[in-house]
Amino acid sequence: MRKKLWVISCVILLLAGCSDKPQVSTYHVKDNKEEVAKLEKAISDNQKISEGSGVFFDHQVVVSLQVKPMSKFQKRKITKSFEKEVKSLFPKHDVFVSSDLKITWELDKIIEKKPKNEKLKKELDKIQALAKEET
DSSP: OHHHHHHHHHHHHHHHHOOOSOEEEEEETTOOHHHHHHHHHHHHHOTTEEEEEEEEOSSEEEEEEEEOGGGGGGHHHHHHHHHHHHHHHOTTSEEEEEOOHHHHHHHHHHHHHOOOHHHHHHHHHHHHHHHHSOO
């Protein structure tokens, strides 16, 4: 009886941990729900992305991705192809896509705080400067 209970609990934990839908968080200063929905759909449709964050500000889109563990060796290739996809979705925007974890953390802080205009511009400039740093 104990063995069956143990096997059932392991199967339930395995199924709960293998969620296919990635976590997506976005922030748009002007609350344009169409643009947010496009980005969320693009992240959700990509099978190799486990988490994504995006911020829209003044014709600028900053996106951070986290790649699923089995796809880590193709991280650069996935990031480049996703950047092309986002550029095709938003041709009038400047697009910046990164798969760096520190960028994800900073974008998550921005999404949580929801700053307005000047402060957001400074934060996004800081994020792009972080991306250029080599660790």
